[in-house]
Amino acid sequence: GENVEQHPSTLSVQEGDSAVIKCTYSDSASNYFPWYKQELGKRPQLIIDIRSNVGEKKDQRIAVTLNKTAKHFSLHITETQPEDSAVYFCAASPTDSSYKLIFGSGTRLLVRP
Amino acid sequence: EAGVAQSPRYKIIEKRQSVAFWCNPISGHATLYWYQQILGQGPKLLIQFQNNGVVDDSQLPKDRFSAERLKGVDSTLKIQPAKLEDSAVYLCASSLRHEEAPEAFFGQGTRLTVV
Numbered sequence: 073g074e075n076v077e078q079h080p081s082t083l084s085v086q087e088g089d090s091a092v093i094k095c096t097y098s099d100s101a102s103n104y105f106p107w108y109k110q111e112l113g114k115r116p117q118l119i120i121d122i123r124s125n126v127g128e129k130k131d132q133r134i135a136v137t138l139n140k141t142a143k144h145f146s147l148h149i150t151e152t153q154p155e156d157s158a159v160y161f162c163a164a165s166p167t168d169s170s171y172k173l174i175f176g177s178g179t180r181l182l183v184r185p
Numbered sequence: 186e187a188g189v190a191q192s193p194r195y196k197i198i199e200k201r202q203s204v205a206f207w208c209n210p211i212s213g214h215a216t217l218y219w220y221q222q223i224l225g226q227g228p229k230l231l232i233q234f235q236n237n238g239v240v241d242d243s244q245l246p247k248d249r250f251s252a253e254r255l256k257g258v259d260s261t262l263k264i265q266p267a268k269l270e271d272s273a274v275y276l277c278a279s280s281l282r283h284e285e286a287p288e289a290f291f292g293q294g295t296r297l298t299v300v
Contacts, residue, residue: 078227104287115189115276115291116228161227171280171287172218172241175227 074099074166078176086184091152093179095162096144104165105145106173107136111158119160120147152183187211189292191277197298203265206295210258210279216240218289219252219262220276228276234260267299 075098085091097105106121122129122136122145129136133152138145149156159180163173190209198204210217215236220228231250233240236257245252249268254260264271274294280287 076227106288108291115293117291118288121288163227165287171216171289172230172233173228173289175229177227178225 074102074164074174076162076164076174076176078162078179080179081177082180082182084182084184085152087152087154089152091147091149091156091181091183093147093160093162093181094144095146095164095176096142097164097174098143099164099166100140100143102164102166104171105136105138106163106165107134107147108161108163108175109158110161110178116161149181152181154183154185157181157183189277189279189290191275191292191295193295194293195296195298197300198267200269200299201266203263204267204297205261205263206275206277206297208260208262208277208292210260210277211290214279214281214290215257216280217254217260218278218280219260220278220291222274222276222294224273231262264297267297269299272297272299 078095103124108116109119110116133150135148159178161178162176192207217234219231222228231245232242232252234254237254252262274296276294277292278289280289
């Protein structure tokens with residue numbers, strides 16, 4: 073089955089700097105890759121997603137890139153702000169049409185003011 | 186739009202006791218998922234329903250965990266008997282589950298502590 077690895081486990085950046093979180097997946101047939109943000113004690117919330125037929129997607133300060141050949145995808149946050157501090161999870165969805173999500177282990181991002 | 190509702194928010198039980206969690210998905214969402222999130226880890230899928238049928242329960246420890254979704258709307262997840270390692274947040278999620286709208290929406294979760 074699908075396996076998703078996520079790095080780094082923790083990331084500390086200065087406010088205004090960029091942050092990059094990387095994930096790799098094992099099932100080359102996976103076709104949907106969402107990113108979730110989870111603040112302390114709150115529910116995971118989708119911040120951006122990408123399909124396998126697209127290489128990059130941007131939404132204001134966040135962007136996601138996908139390299140299908142290498143089977144990895146990355147989250148890029150530019151001009152980080154203290155409110156970006158949270159745990160970020162990547163996920164991959166196998167192509168069995170169930171759209172179940174296999175999650176990475178998470179990255180704790182700390183944005184220092 | 187109302188989100189995914191879960192209850193209770195917190196539960197503390199002793200090992201070997203039983204516990205049940207309830208989930209009400211977003212109206213119109215045919216797909217419902219239960220995830221287990223152990224502290225410091227990503228959510229792990231336990232079971233997926235499509236309407237009132239089970240799509241995937243391969244990761245559900247069936248000797249102690251059970252789930253049902255009667256009438257294809259609300260769902261309950263039960264643990265009997267609980268073990269210390271069941272301490273986790275249990276997240277319910279729902280989605281429309283089709284090509285144009287695969288997004289899963291999560292509830293607040295139930296934090297279970299087994300002592």
